[in-house]
Amino acid sequence: MDFSKWVLLISALYMLLLTTLSNCSLTPEELAEIPVNFLKFAKRPEISDWMVGIRRKIHENPELGFEEFETSKLIRAELDKMGIPYKYPIAITGLVGFIGTGKPPFVAIRADMDALAMQESVEWEHKSKVEGKMHGCGHDAHVAMLLGAAKLLQEHRHDIQGTVILVFQPAEEGGGGAKIMADAGILENVGAIFGLHVSSRFPIGTVASRSGSILAGSGVFEAVISGKGGHAALPQHTIDPILAASNVIVSLQHIVSREADPLDSQVSLSLSLSLSLSLSACVLVCVSGEVVTVAKFQGGNAFNVIPNSATIGGTFRAFSKEGLMELKQRIEEVITRQAAVQRCNATVNFNDPFFPVTVNSEELHQYFGNVARDMLGENNIIEMKPLMGSEDFSFFAEVVPGYFYYVGMQNETQGQLQPGHSSYFTVNEDALPYGAALHASLATRYLLEYQPKSTSSNGISHDEL
Ligand SMILES: [Zn+2]
Numbered sequence: 457m458d459f460s461k462w463v464l465l466i467s468a469l470y471m472l473l474l475t476t477l478s479n480c481s482l483t484p485e486e487l488a489e490i491p492v493n494f495l496k497f498a499k500r501p502e503i504s505d506w507m508v509g510i511r512r513k514i515h516e517n518p519e520l521g522f523e524e525f526e527t528s529k530l531i532r533a534e535l536d537k538m539g540i541p542y543k544y545p546i547a548i549t550g551l552v553g554f555i556g557t558g559k560p561p562f563v564a565i566r567a568d569m570d571a572l573a574m575q576e577s578v579e580w581e582h583k584s585k586v587e588g589k590m591h592g593c594g595h596d597a598h599v600a601m602l603l604g605a606a607k608l609l610q611e612h613r614h615d616i617q618g619t620v621i622l623v624f625q626p627a628e629e630g631g632g633g634a635k636i637m638a639d640a641g642i643l644e645n646v647g648a649i650f651g652l653h654v655s656s657r658f659p660i661g662t663v664a665s666r667s668g669s670i671l672a673g674s675g676v677f678e679a680v681i682s683g684k685g686g687h688a689a690l691p692q693h694t695i696d697p698i699l700a701a702s703n704v705i706v707s708l709q710h711i712v713s714r715e716a717d718p719l720d721s722q723v724s725l726s727l728s729l730s731l732s733l734s735l736s737a738c739v740l741v742c743v744s745g746e747v748v749t750v751a752k753f754q755g756g757n758a759f760n761v762i763p764n765s766a767t768i769g770g771t772f773r774a775f776s777k778e779g780l781m782e783l784k785q786r787i788e789e790v791i792t793r794q795a796a797v798q799r800c801n802a803t804v805n806f807n808d809p810f811f812p813v814t815v816n817s818e819e820l821h822q823y824f825g826n827v828a829r830d831m832l833g834e835n836n837i838i839e840m841k842p843l844m845g846s847e848d849f850s851f852f853a854e855v856v857p858g859y860f861y862y863v864g865m866q867n868e869t870q871g872q873l874q875p876g877h878s879s880y881f882t883v884n885e886d887a888l889p890y891g892a893a894l895h896a897s898l899a900t901r902y903l904l905e906y907q908p909k910s911t912s913s914n915g916i917s918h919d920e921l
């Protein structure tokens with residue numbers, strides 16, 4: 457097909473898309489007021505202080521993945537107080553709440569609940585009370601924001617033209633809680649899901665995101681390299697696994713530096729056509745780039761003993777499923793064969809499943825831009841570069857169109873915030889109303905603007921309702 461035909465086809469699909477969006481009864485001005493009003497509501501002290509209280513309570517009692525029993529209990533108690541029905545448990549501690557008509561269309565907004573296995577170094581009144589556990593990624597703020605959104609939405613439930621599903625998921629930090637919730641069918645008949653993350657990189661009052669791939673897919677590996685231990689002064693009688701593991705680590709670093717195309721580290725644009733359910737024409741932003749990092753190296757306990765084995769482990773990242781699978785294969789080959797050079801045996805294990813690449817729908821990117829612009833103004837919408845970090849939100853975005861974005865927290869007058877996973881990480885609680893209002897606005901306007909044709913949705917509902 458030549459270029460002019462592509463342009464014609466894309467134009468036709470775009471017109472079709474506009475027609476499907478024309479069911480909304482509100483004027484553009486009335487739609488634009490929704491995010492502005494939600495932000496005003498969320499900034500009212502009775503709501504913002506309440507969110508701060510919830511966030512601090514959760515911060516004091518951090519719980520690791522699939523152990524968020526108290527956090528989940530607190531969420532359910534707040535939903536009970538608001539009169540919001542929910543389904544629990546899903547994926548051990550997870551739950552989903554429902555606000556609106558109980559009928560289609562459905563849209564989901566999501567928060568993760570788990571903390572990290574690390575010691576908090578920040579000295580403040582609401583410091584973690586649990587030794588070795590800390591909300592060092594801001595998931596305590598995410599729960600508070602989603603509960604804030606629940607409050608805003610419940611107060612305006614009679615204006616909701618469909619059903620908002622509140623997703624509180626366990627175990628984002630490596631546990632893949634999102635996959636278990638998605639497998640449980642929580643997104644059946646859902647049109648879209650939105651997720652956010654607080655960020656110390658971007659200023660307060662801004663949001664940042666991008667279309668297409670935003671976060672890498674990732675896998676984890678661990679290898680045990682076995683030799684023959686013995687006296688450190690008599691290496692000729694041993695097979696040294698430490699030396700073998702050292703060579704393995706060096707060789708692993710050659711996978712990306714010698715085998716990946718150096719030009720792949722640059723972001724490239726390609727035009728492609730998405731014939732998804734929405735029949736929208738879309739520009740996919742294709743991203744490459746790979747990482748292999750060995751972050752764990754354990755072997756031996758004495759100065760004068762060569763151990764029997766050494767263990768190494770690490771992570772690998774890529775922006776495609778194929779890229780991840782190629783890295784997996786090469787990591788296994790390099791470890792086993794390089795170990796064999798040193799007369800050692802090696803066994804390699806990988807986590808399952810790998811976290812997929814987080815891909816933002818182009819159509820939702822446009823939609824998000826419209827809503828966020830109405831709330832925050834054009835200058836506060838940041839088009840960001842992809843990150844090599846990964847998110848299990850990607851499991852949701854594999855099932856239905858998904859959109860993941862960052863909510864800025866940086867306020868230079870209050871000093872430099874530390875990034876997530878630092879033991880000095882702090883949350884600027886002034887960001888809580890922004891997250892709550894964005895969640896509520898994205899959900900409400902989505903239901904207004906993406907009303908399905910009436911005949912197509914008869915009989916569809918969530919059995920929980
Ligand atoms: Zn994290």
Ligand SMILES: [Zn+2]
Nearest residue numbers: 593594595653
């Ligand atoms: Zn996180």
